[in-house]
Amino acid sequence: MTGRALRLSRLRRMAPEERGGKAPEARGGKPRRRGAQPKVVALGGGMGLSASLAALRRITGDLTAVVTVADDGGSSGRLRDELGVLPPGDLRKALAALCGDDDWGQTWARVIQHRFQSQGDLHEHAVGNLLIVALWEQLGDHVQALDLVGKLLGAHGRVLPMSAVPLELQALVKGHDPDRPEDIDTVRGQATVALTPGEVQSVHVVPHNPPAVPEAVAAVLDADWVVLGPGSWFSSVIPHLLVPELLDALSQTKARRVLSLNLAPQPGETDGFSPQRHLEVLGRHAPKLALDVVLADEAAVPDRESLTDAAKRFGAAVELAPVARTDGSPRHDPELLAAAYDRIFRMHGRIGPWR
Numbered sequence: 001m002t003g004r005a006l007r008l009s010r011l012r013r014m015a016p017e018e019r020g021g022k023a024p025e026a027r028g029g030k031p032r033r034r035g036a037q038p039k040v041v042a043l044g045g046g047m048g049l050s051a052s053l054a055a056l057r058r059i060t061g062d063l064t065a066v067v068t069v070a071d072d073g074g075s076s077g078r079l080r081d082e083l084g085v086l087p088p089g090d091l092r093k094a095l096a097a098l099c100g101d102d103d104w105g106q107t108w109a110r111v112i113q114h115r116f117q118s119q120g121d122l123h124e125h126a127v128g129n130l131l132i133v134a135l136w137e138q139l140g141d142h143v144q145a146l147d148l149v150g151k152l153l154g155a156h157g158r159v160l161p162m163s164a165v166p167l168e169l170q171a172l173v174k175g176h177d178p179d180r181p182e183d184i185d186t187v188r189g190q191a192t193v194a195l196t197p198g199e200v201q202s203v204h205v206v207p208h209n210p211p212a213v214p215e216a217v218a219a220v221l222d223a224d225w226v227v228l229g230p231g232s233w234f235s236s237v238i239p240h241l242l243v244p245e246l247l248d249a250l251s252q253t254k255a256r257r258v259l260s261l262n263l264a265p266q267p268g269e270t271d272g273f274s275p276q277r278h279l280e281v282l283g284r285h286a287p288k289l290a291l292d293v294v295l296a297d298e299a300a301v302p303d304r305e306s307l308t309d310a311a312k313r314f315g316a317a318v319e320l321a322p323v324a325r326t327d328g329s330p331r332h333d334p335e336l337l338a339a340a341y342d343r344i345f346r347m348h349g350r351i352g353p354w355r
Contacts, residue, residue: 037062038224038345043240045090048231050097055337057098063157064219065094068239070167073191075125085133086166091159092128098155108153143215160216162243168206169235173198190235195268203234205242212245223255225345230262233270233278241286258293258344263300264330275301276310291316293344297323319344
């Protein structure tokens with residue numbers, strides 16, 4: 001048995017609080033009654049993960065977000081470069097998405113998302129980024145600090161980084177330089193990859209084989225459902241599969257796994273991608289990944305048969321549902337997405353108690 005497999009085996013045998021997680025009563029709630037609600041872990045980053053969390057917090061009180069840490073642009077990139085910290089931006093967005101709909105929750109969501117506007121060094125820094133980094137420096141513990149921010153906000157769930165080291169995303173891109181459309185170049189940095197005019201062939205992270213945060217691994221192993229996506233495919237969704245301990249946990253967990261597809265291709269990163277092509281590139285990066293359900297907006301799937309065939313390669317069924325906002329924008333509606341998740345959890349979940 002390898003060292004990584006041995007660690008996973010030990011984590012599975014531990015109680016949640018022994019794994020580095022928290023028992024429900026330790027988080028200020030009552031002991032969890034089995035069958036009452038599903039334990040859900042959502043993996044991703046950016047606005048895609050925020051959309052998923054805003055929906056999931058409406059249907060379960062046992063929710064954990066595992067967030068990518070490869071961002072290198074904007075306020076996050078500046079803090080990362082100056083202080084050597086994890087990029088806090090996607091973690092901040094996840095916390096904001098978990099804020100409640102009451103005055104307290106919405107006020108704090110606006111505060112941590114607020115960006116300063118000035119002619120000086122504070123320009124475009126987000127309040128939440130500074131708060132998170134300050135607590136990291138005070139406490140010296142990524143997880144404890146994020147738990148404390150979540151408590152302050154009254155967040156309806158927990159936010160964890162997928163790795164405790166900042167990652168650099170690198171991609172092989174065909175035609176990144178428009179003057180050399182057939183050449184394949186290595187493009188470095190999440191912000192650059194996300195906006196490349198070329199065709200992304202594959203991505204990897206540096207350092208290779210980064211360590212996962214133990215609490216994130218424990219959450220996946222202990223989940224009833226794991227939700228992957230939506231979000232920027234190469235820079236927010238696939239990176240979770242490049243952390244070996246997380247991929248092992250996704251393979252070994254007894255949880256059901258649902259992949260939530262995007263509403264439209266992302267300009268640059270996945271320009272021209274069909275829904276089934278999103279699945280194909282996911283499979284190339286994680287050939288042994290198994291899924292149970294692929295969720296897509298019914299209006300975004302012109303060829304259901306091809307998507308069904310692509311999903312079968314993962315062992316998954318396709319569920320189509322109206323999950324987009326009605327204003328025509330390629331954004332998920334939290335209420336509609338919550339209804340779709342709830343239906344999937346009920347239709348594809350186990351009979352009786354969740355565990």
